[in-house]
Amino acid sequence: MRRREFWMLIGPSVLVMFGLLVVPLIRTVQWSFQQVSYGTPGTFVGLSNYTQALTDPRFGRAVFFTVFLTLVVTAIMLVVGYLVAIGVNNLTRLRPYILGAMLVAYVLPGVVGAVSFSWLFDQNFGGVLNLLIERLTGQSFLWFTDTWPNRVMVVAHTVWHLLPFAVLMILAGVQGVPNELREAARIDGANSWKMHVYVIIPTMRGIIGFVCLITIMDVLRTFDSLIPLSPQADAIGNESIMFYVFDTAFRDGSQQLGLGSAVNVLSIILILICLFPFIRDLLKEAKAKA
Amino acid sequence: MIPNTATAPTAKASSVVSPPRKRRRPTGKRTSAVLLILLALVMLAPFVWTGLSVTKPTNVAFANPPVVSGYTPTLEAFRNLWETTYFARYLGNTAIVALISTVVALLIGIPAAYALSRFPGWVSAVLLLLALIFRSLPRFSVVLPMYEISRSLGIYDTNFALAAALVAINQPFTIWLLRNFFADIPKELDEAAMIDGCTRVSLLWRIMIPLMRPGILTAGVFVFLFAFQEYLTALVLTDTTSKTVPVFITTQLGQTLPMLQQAGAAAMLLTLPVIGIAFVAQKYLVAGLSDGSVKG
Numbered sequence: 172m173r174r175r176e177f178w179m180l181i182g183p184s185v186l187v188m189f190g191l192l193v194v195p196l197i198r199t200v201q202w203s204f205q206q207v208s209y210g211t212p213g214t215f216v217g218l219s220n221y222t223q224a225l226t227d228p229r230f231g232r233a234v235f236f237t238v239f240l241t242l243v244v245t246a247i248m249l250v251v252g253y254l255v256a257i258g259v260n261n262l263t264r265l266r267p268y269i270l271g272a273m274l275v276a277y278v279l280p281g282v283v284g285a286v287s288f289s290w291l292f293d294q295n296f297g298g299v300l301n302l303l304i305e306r307l308t309g310q311s312f313l314w315f316t317d318t319w320p321n322r323v324m325v326v327a328h329t330v331w332h333l334l335p336f337a338v339l340m341i342l343a344g345v346q347g348v349p350n351e352l353r354e355a356a357r358i359d360g361a362n363s364w365k366m367h368v369y370v371i372i373p374t375m376r377g378i379i380g381f382v383c384l385i386t387i388m389d390v391l392r393t394f395d396s397l398i399p400l401s402p403q404a405d406a407i408g409n410e411s412i413m414f415y416v417f418d419t420a421f422r423d424g425s426q427q428l429g430l431g432s433a434v435n436v437l438s439i440i441l442i443l444i445c446l447f448p449f450i451r452d453l454l455k456e457a458k459a460k461a
Numbered sequence: 462m463i464p465n466t467a468t469a470p471t472a473k474a475s476s477v478v479s480p481p482r483k484r485r486r487p488t489g490k491r492t493s494a495v496l497l498i499l500l501a502l503v504m505l506a507p508f509v510w511t512g513l514s515v516t517k518p519t520n521v522a523f524a525n526p527p528v529v530s531g532y533t534p535t536l537e538a539f540r541n542l543w544e545t546t547y548f549a550r551y552l553g554n555t556a557i558v559a560l561i562s563t564v565v566a567l568l569i570g571i572p573a574a575y576a577l578s579r580f581p582g583w584v585s586a587v588l589l590l591l592a593l594i595f596r597s598l599p600r601f602s603v604v605l606p607m608y609e610i611s612r613s614l615g616i617y618d619t620n621f622a623l624a625a626a627l628v629a630i631n632q633p634f635t636i637w638l639l640r641n642f643f644a645d646i647p648k649e650l651d652e653a654a655m656i657d658g659c660t661r662v663s664l665l666w667r668i669m670i671p672l673m674r675p676g677i678l679t680a681g682v683f684v685f686l687f688a689f690q691e692y693l694t695a696l697v698l699t700d701t702t703s704k705t706v707p708v709f710i711t712t713q714l715g716q717t718l719p720m721l722q723q724a725g726a727a728a729m730l731l732t733l734p735v736i737g738i739a740f741v742a743q744k745y746l747v748a749g750l751s752d753g754s755v756k757g
Contacts, residue, residue: 176661177580183631184573185588191629192595195606200582202606209609255500258493272501274746278739279508280690283706283728286714290514296721297527299510329480339750388597395692398711416601421608421697428605431669435602442597450590457586 203433208426220433230434232408233415239322240411241340241390244329248386249379251330252337257367259338260345270339277335285396288316288328315400318407325400325409329393333386340382344375387445391438508732515539515725522722539730542723548709549585552730555705558620558695559688562627566635566684567677569628574639575665579648589640592633603630604697611698618700626698627688634687635680638749642676643669679749686735706731 203220207213224230241460259269275285292314305311312320326425350372354371372379394413404410405418412434420431443450511528514522521528522538542548577585607626611617626700646669654664670677698744699705706727713724739746 172576172579172661177576177584180572180576180661180665181588184636187569187629188592188595188632191625192598192603192632195603195610196598198606198609199602210612217720229522255497258497261490262494262497265497269497271499271740271743272504273744274739275508275736276504278686278735278746280692280707280731280735281727282690282692282710283511283732284507286710286724286728287511290725291507291510294525296514296523297525299527301678302526331507335504336750339747343747343750369583392599394600395707402715413599413601416599420601431601431605435605437597438599439602442599443594446594447598451595453586453593454588457583 198415199432199435202428203431203436205429207428209428213429216429218426220429221437223430224433224437229405229410230412230415233410233412236322236409237391237393237412239324240329240393241387242331243326244390245383247326247330247362248333248337249383252334252341252382253372253379255334255336256341256345259342275337276331277339279332280330281395282399285328288324288331288396289399292324300362305425316403316407318409320408321401321409325397326398328396329390332396333389337382340378341375344378345371347378348374384445384449388442391442391445480544511725511728515722515729519719519722523718538719538722538726541719542726542730546709546723547704548706548723548727548730551704551706551709551727553701554620554623555689555707555731558624558627558703558705559685561620562624562631562688563681563685565624566628566631567681570632570635570639570680571670571673571677572665574636575643575669577636577640578643578646579651589637592636596633596637600630600693601697604694607694608697617700618696620703623695623698623703623705624688626694627691627721631684631687635684638683639673639676640679642673642679646672675745675748678742680747681739682745683749686738689735690731 174184202213204217205213205220206216259266262269279287290296290298292298292300293310298314301312301314314320314324318324352370352374353366356366361370392413393411394417397409397411397414401407404414410418416431416434419434421429493605502576516534516536517528518535518537521532521684577589604626608617611619611622616622648670650672651664654668655661659667690707691705692711695705696711699708710724710727710731713720713727
């Protein structure tokens with residue numbers, strides 16, 4: 172392919188991404204060094220937005236909650252996702268139905284899923300799950316106004332929402348493990364535990380790593396679901412980083428655009444650090460080809 | 462298979478030789494099947510429960526403890542939704558924005574992905590890398606500036622602005638997915654067609670696009686579903702005229718019970734087409750997950 176053809180074919184896409192992603196991103200970086208609100212030119216204030224963010228206890232709580240949520244959800248997703256994928260892989264007739272149910276949960280619009288989930292727990296709206304838990308444990312929980320019950324509910328929702336992705340991916344990975352490999356291991360006397368630990372999991376390390384990465388990215392960006400699930404997120408310390416940005420930089424009356432932008436830049440740095448291994452691999456691959 | 466066709470004596474013999482294993486295996490399988498069925502029900506529960514709540518009469522819809530029988534199912538909430546709110550307009554906005562942004566994303570994404578899969582060297586590598594980074598950016602870092610830009614251009618709260626934003630936001634994903642599909646088509650095919658006198662454009666149009674149909678459908682389904690349910694971008698870039706259904710649903714929360722039930726009805730109407738698409742395009746969705754995004 173000639174260079175001219177390359178740029179002609181890729182031009183429109185690159186222009187759109189430049190105009191609507193790169194330009195806004197540059198704006199965010201600029202804003203992060205300014206005291207600014209919408210529609211007015213800002214004044215340069217150096218790093219003060221960054222120091223303000225890093226010393227704001229509310230931001231600290233948001234970071235703690237987001238990291239907590241990410242770690243817990245990723246751990247549960249990998250373990251449960253793997254077990255479910257193995258289970259589904261052993262099914263024959265039931266398989267399409269189980270996968271169909273998974274698919275429904277996976278494509279359910281985020282807001283719809285979160286609203287429905289919140290209704291299951293809300294005693295004001297006849298939440299059936301709340302009632303069951305009350306009957307079983309003899310205790311009543313304040314799912315929306317008490318910090319830890321709310322965290323449990325948010326974790327449950329996030330796992331529920333993302334699990335199908337992990338299951339479908341890991342299932343594809345399990346099916347990709349060559350049969351010869353399993354046979355060989357079986358002949359060498361591997362029991363099923365050893366088979367999983369020494370044969371299947373190492374073979375699909377790439378896929379597990381990918382599921383991990385995507386889950387971490389998705390959970391770090393948690394925002395939509397907290398609107399119905401944690402209406403008092405700030406008051407009970409269950410605010411995500413993105414929620415904090417929204418609240419400081421957009422919601423009525425709060426126009427601390429500089430502060431919100433600084434937090435955006437900080438989270439971009441965090442995300443780039445998480446992405447680093449993938450970036451390195453891609454660059455290596457490109458170098459090998461060139 | 463073999464135990465089924467075996468004659469009675471051999472079957473007996475084998476059950477004597479290794480009884481525990483034979484008995485344990487099926488029970489283990491059965492427990493795991495039961496657990497998986499339970500899990501499937503749990504996965505569906507929130508959706509089903511909402512479906513029940515919106516087809517109850519309003520006075521018992523959110524009663525505590527929940528009313529599960531002895532009422533006549535009704536579609537009153539849906540009629541209410543249709544008559545007392547601008548739901549029809551919001552649904553129209555959501556559909557138009559999703560449709561337009563999908564078509565445009567594919568129109569500019571297909572040639573770009575093709576070029577990236579055929580042009581070796583560092584330019585492609587860097588562009589793909591940038592796409593990966595942009596795909597994982599926090600939304601607000603591009604959407605808040607878009608809010609200001611759209612206000613200053615006078616296109617704030619229009620379907621156009623929202624569709625344009627979604628094309629850009631989904632473009633990195635689109636070109637990654639499509640590029641991986643294109644990479645599976647051998648380059649020799651291009652060379653053969655070019656020798657026969659095909660230009661690049663007609664090669665792309667006449668040979669690649671028909672071959673790429675599964676890939677294009679996969680990308681199209683994903684981008685459509687992303688756009689159809691997008692909340693954050695629509696929340697920031699729309700106000701009243703081009704509000705979408707997800708935003709409408711959240712504005713109904715925390716209000717009166719009839720409004721809450723309308724939100725539930727709206728959620729059902731937003732979800733049913735999505736589930737329909739998911740079932741029709743099941744194959745492509747799974748292909749997109751396992752084929753498109755893992756490799757490369």
